[in-house]
Amino acid sequence: MSETILALDGVSKTFSGKPAVRDVSFTVERGQITGFLGPNGAGKTTSLRMALGILTPDRGHVALFGGPPRPGALDRVGFLPEERGIYRKMKVIEVIVFFARLKGVRPAEARKRGLAMLEEFGLAEVAESKVKTLSKGMAQKVQIISTLVHEPEFIILDEPFSGLDPVNQYALEQVVRKQAEAGRTVLFSTHVMEHAERLCDKIVLIAKGRKAFDGTVAEALGEVPRRVTLEIVSDHDLADVLAGKGAVHRERQGEHDVWIVDLTPGVDAQDILKACVDANVKLTRFEPVRAHLHDAFVHLVGKDAAAPEAETA
């Protein structure tokens, strides 16, 4: 039976009369990677701050490890905020030890773990260097180490991929996977759907402060109408041929006329192919289109809510 690590129950937060989060509820279960998705300004950071007790909800309840987000519970959480930085004048290992000690790790143990993680992240040689001498990528790795050094049960990452180059984005994905494999629970917010699609067991979509979807990635993709693209050389009118199987329309793509079929629920691509064969349609292209999370997001929240902030990596 799964254990709920974090539960937001009908939480709302308003700033100067402007609602930032409206009646949002979701849970994060132990051992899962949960993606918290939405465009910029959707209310993700405010929700995460309420989850950690940094902000108090105007309405609703937050339960972290089954209780209010008290300091004791925070020691079991590793949080990497969106606006992140570290003390530039301190030595790398001192920064890591400092943040570990804030989470209750003893100094000697914090140093030992910090050095081991620096080794693991390929930064062993800069352990005694000042943070200000590091490159941006190295400093970001030190921030991640500072978040994980106390071996938290629950890791919350707010827009962890923003500002990272593709190589470091991939490296961070590996870190997230590794933490999940080690049995840790991960919740990360992002407006980049591809990361969520690759990593998440579960996603929570939020737009304009409201939750739009809560479920698995497959379930989210299942919400998007499946689509088939066809090109033919015969004179058939596919709207007649495929009547009742979906919404059919014709559009010009380059020098070709293509038929687009948005499948009716219960109809799959094989049914379309069979109908075309039965009607002697001469096909030159038959392409079932695979939906992406971005499509699901646009479908679920509408183009207005998703754009222009929603991005793809």
Added chain:
Amino acid sequence: MRNIYLIARREFLSYVATWGFWLSLLSVPFFMALGFGMPILIENSQPTRYYVLVDETGGRLEQAVYEQIDRSREDEAERVREAASEMLGNNPQVEAALDNSLQLEDDSYVRVDAGTTDLDELRPYLTGAAELETDEGPQPLFAAIYLSEPVPGRIEMAYWSTNLTDSRLRGDIRTALRDYMQLRYLVDNGVDPALIEAADDIAPVVRELNPERSADAAEVTQGERLPIFVGVGTAFGLWIVIFSVVNMLLTAMIEEKGNKVLEMMLASARHHEILVGKLLGVAAVSATLLLFWGALASIGGLAVQQVMAAADIPAADIMAALFDPALIFPAIGYFIVGYLMYGAVFLAIGSLCETIQDAQTLMSPMMLIMMMPLFLVMMAIDAPDSPIVAVASWVPLWTPFIMLVRLPQDIGMVDIVGTTLAMVATAVVVIWGAGVLFRMGALNQANQDTVKSWFQFGGKKKAAG
């Protein structure tokens, strides 16, 4: 408590590890020593001036000049003695030390015999073309002074020198001649010289009495004045420490905000823990500075006492006034409350700003508020019972400084209790308000424009993403 301790410890170590801290630590005693020592250094570094004095009256004016100069020195010594007595009390050993030091020969100007009194022959020495043989080796002639009395009663001095700025010798001789002329005028008009000398010594006997005490014990001792001076000194010291320390807090906070460290901190510690931890860390820095400076001052005081063996400066009285429970405990209390008030406000300002330029506009009113007690304390030196000072001590942000000056004056309990309660209540409100601002600033829900807007059309908070 763990987080407060760790944050305070980090703050403390981050300051102690900087060059700026060590510069602050050493620069204050260095510049104080420089301030005290510079005049002596300048005095001692001045080369000996050699001069020729030619008395064309056959020695009468020369004798009068030196007698008057000696008398002037004695008068000057007496004035210094009286001033010292006013400050330090009637202490025979202090007087002996002053007598000893004030009767020293002034060897800055040495009269020499150049072997000639003819101006044309002396001219090369005056212009530097030739040098005189002296005990220090060959030296230029600083001045040639010719005294004459061409007409009875009309004394003239011709002062030849290429140095246009050092006028002390000329001034001393001119003053001596004037005194001699005035004395001779009185004598020539029938006044007995003994009478003139006796008149010079006439001075009133002044007794300062305290009407709150009975006749026997009414006389005000010099030691009773010390607490007022110590109070003023402590108020200045408190102002300097608080002013320098809160500036440290401000710059560190802005740096932290700019580096976006606060968000990382909030993942581990609550706002109040960060606020209190920072205040305590910087308080520890200021305590370190105060302890170091205090120890250095004590060592310096002992050293001065050792060097001036004959001078029994009433160090015990000064220390007793400084560590009088009636002053030291309020001073500690005022420091803590004053530091917390100003420190919390400056931290809040820092949390609202990304750069020191952002902070400038918010700092200006605070600087004015902080400067006012400095002027009022200066005013209180001459008029500690001024109604303006009394009223200003009720302004809670100024209370810590001004009450330190008022406390040694036997003010009423209503003033002491009332100002203290108002100050503590204000401190609680200010710290609470600063905490709210700090929280908003740390989460980027407010910035310097938000505060400005409160004073215009009412504030609007910015929502987080």
